[in-house]
Amino acid sequence: xxxxxxxxxxxxxxxxxxxxxxxxxxxxxxxxxxxxxxxxxxxxxxxxxxxxxxxxxxxxxxxxxxxxxxxxxxxxxxxxxxxxxxxxxxxxxxxxxxxxxxxxxxxxxxxxxxxxxxxxxxxxxxx
Numbered sequence: 001x002x003x004x005x006x007x008x009x010x011x012x013x014x015x016x017x018x019x020x021x022x023x024x025x026x027x028x029x030x031x032x033x034x035x036x037x038x039x040x041x042x043x044x045x046x047x048x049x050x051x052x053x054x055x056x057x058x059x060x061x062x063x064x065x066x067x068x069x070x071x072x073x074x075x076x077x078x079x080x081x082x083x084x085x086x087x088x089x090x091x092x093x094x095x096x097x098x099x100x101x102x103x104x105x106x107x108x109x110x111x112x113x114x115x116x117x118x119x120x121x122x123x124x125x126x127x
Contacts, residue, residue: 026101033090045095052088055081 066073
């Protein structure tokens with residue numbers, strides 16, 4: 001796992017501090033995603049769900065080919081696909097009257113609680 005020290009060494013935090021390119025808030029991003037929606041109602045739910053699993057599959061496919069076939073896959077290629085995963089995750093959060101920031105906070109709370117109880121490993125939603 002990459003540590004905070006690793007990220008510092010890669011200049012990760014400098015890349016985002018003060019850069020207008022990365023100054024959007026999570027709420028801004030949720031609003032931006034909303035403006036890109038082409039479908040509505042039940043069709044939107046289906047399209048966003050299929051988009052999410054399709055894009056996650058593209059990430060998995062690139063990594064599979066890298067491992068199995070030794071293909072050169074750049075970090076940028078993976079990051080671009082992860083951006084599509086983020087887009088559809090945000091769209092679904094919006095659909096359910098939330099936003100990506102709330103999704104992140106709930107996930108942090110859930111995983112911190114599992115870590116505290118020693119249940120990070122294992123399976124099941126309610127561990």
